[in-house]
Amino acid sequence: xxxPPLNALRAFEAVARLGSFRAAAxxxxxxxxxxxxxxxNVEEWLGRPLFEREGNRTRxxxxxxxxxxxxxxxxxxIEAACNRARNISxxxxxxxxxxxxMCWLIPRLSRFLTAHPxxxxxxVYAMHGRExxxxxxxxxxxxAKQPPSGPIIETHFYLAGQSVPVCSPSRLAHLGHTPETxxxxxxxxxxxxxxxxxxxxxxxxxxxxxxxASLDGTTFExxxxxxxxxxxxxxxxxxxxxxxxxxxxxxxxxxxSQRIQDDGYNYYLLCSTAAPPCISRHAQxxxxxxxxxxxxx
Numbered sequence: 001x002x003x004p005p006l007n008a009l010r011a012f013e014a015v016a017r018l019g020s021f022r023a024a025a026x027x028x029x030x031x032x033x034x035x036x037x038x039x040x041n042v043e044e045w046l047g048r049p050l051f052e053r054e055g056n057r058t059r060x061x062x063x064x065x066x067x068x069x070x071x072x073x074x075x076x077x078i079e080a081a082c083n084r085a086r087n088i089s090x091x092x093x094x095x096x097x098x099x100x101x102m103c104w105l106i107p108r109l110s111r112f113l114t115a116h117p118x119x120x121x122x123x124v125y126a127m128h129g130r131e132x133x134x135x136x137x138x139x140x141x142x143x144a145k146q147p148p149s150g151p152i153i154e155t156h157f158y159l160a161g162q163s164v165p166v167c168s169p170s171r172l173a174h175l176g177h178t179p180e181t182x183x184x185x186x187x188x189x190x191x192x193x194x195x196x197x198x199x200x201x202x203x204x205x206x207x208x209x210x211x212x213a214s215l216d217g218t219t220f221e222x223x224x225x226x227x228x229x230x231x232x233x234x235x236x237x238x239x240x241x242x243x244x245x246x247x248x249x250x251x252x253x254x255x256x257s258q259r260i261q262d263d264g265y266n267y268y269l270l271c272s273t274a275a276p277p278c279i280s281r282h283a284q285x286x287x288x289x290x291x292x293x294x295x296x297x
Contacts, residue, residue: 189235
């Protein structure tokens with residue numbers, strides 16, 4: 001008997017794991033027709049179908065599901081052995097925008113590493129507005145107005161992005177009272193995140209909207225710079241509450257109004273579906289931990 005068609009078995013495992021011929025083709029960097037051809041090779045070698053086909057839909061048959069489970073374990077062992085021989089790291093690569101990395105992820109990461117010392121982690125930046133290569137990145141924390149979508153990612157809502165006005169206790173003490181008017185906020189000194197648009201919108205809802213034509217103040221390109229300026233007492237900033245909640249709890253910042261600024265942006269956790277099986281399992285462990293951390297917080 002001839003040996004099983006190994007390349008075709010790899011294609012079959014990808015289809016079974018990812019749930020579609022199209023997703024498998026993208027993960028394997030081949031065409032969808034090439035994957036279909038490989039599946040036919042496997043079925044011809046086995047002498048029986050692996051999928052039940054209904055029009056354009058396919059459903060994995062029970063013996064196909066059993067074969068897929070066995071292949072997943074075997075391919076993972078082969079991949080791990082080859083990577084050990086090549087001395088290639090099996091690190092789980094997590095991309096995070098700077099605000100999430102500095103304010104949310106890194107302060108909590110030690111808890112994950114303590115609970116899962118067997119999982120190697122690599123943290124990289126995900127720059128807002130730039131495309132992420134999910135063949136190299138396995139998970140990503142992003143900030144977006146709409147849930148991101150793509151052929152090889154799963155999208156999960158993570159944290160609300162609404163902002164609140166905050167300043168340091170010393171800055172508030174300098175004013176001498178809780179700000180209520182536009183003039184009060186201007187006296188605190190406005191700190192801008194990119195443009196004055198956020199403050200212009202927020203101040204338009206203050207009880208006595210005085211003239212707000214001049215919204216002078218320092219502008220910061222990055223949220224972490226804005227947060228640092230607020231913490232150091234340089235003025236009042238509109239910051240996503242999810243990111244500065246620890247600063248409020250520690251007393252480093254004071255929330256000076258209950259009214260929120262909601263521009264429709266939120267934080268999302270994106271998971272690659274193109275990762276190798278061993279990395280996918282580690283990614284699932286991390287995702288479950290991240291969701292539990294969010295719910296506890």
